[in-house]
Amino acid sequence: MLVIRRDLVDAMVAHARRDHPDEACGVIAGPEGSDRPLRLVEMVNAERSPTFYRFDSAEQLKVWREMDAADEEPVVIYHSHTATEAYPSRTDISYASEPNAHYVLVSTRDPEVHELRSYRILDGVVTEEPVEVVEAYEPTGAGAAAE
Known part of the structure; x- marks a missing residue:
């Protein structure tokens, strides 16, 4: 389950x-091993396409180095679909290379209502997972159980 x-x-x-009709993409970083998305980084869709996205390789290297330096990892990798449902395409699946990440898709095909879904993608296998949207995260740490 993705809690966000x-x-x-x-x-x-x-x-x-904002990027519609092109697909938007980005990452939400969080502390290593926490599974807690905290810091959203909007990235450039190097394809500038309404049907495909790809991180700019130089920008991706910079962002991943920043995460490494801050003991963070990509908790969420997101992109949008502009004319189809929020389900990973064959290309999306083939590019999924972060085994611990939640792959979030946002469909903007309806100008009034968005569709947001999350998946785990491992070795080409797509598993949809529930998404729980919260106002704030529960406290963590030694005293969290008593709170």
Whole structure:
């Protein structure tokens, strides 16, 4: 299950709407091993296409190095579909290279309502997972159980 703050969902949807009719893409970093998305990084769709996305390789290298330096990892990798449902395409599946990431798709095909779905993609196998949108994350750490 993906647990994600509402402000991050709103930011992904806003990015997808802003880049429409081209696909938008980005990553949400979080502390290594936490499975907690915290820091959204909008990235450039190097393809500038309504049907395909690809991270710019130089930008991706820079962002991944920044995450490494901050002991972060890509918790969410997101992109939008502009004319189809929020389900990974064959190309999306073939490019999925982060085994621990949640792959979030936002469909902007309806100008009034967005569709947001999350998947795990491992070795070409797509598994949809529930998404829980929260206002804030529950506290973590030693005292969290008592709170």
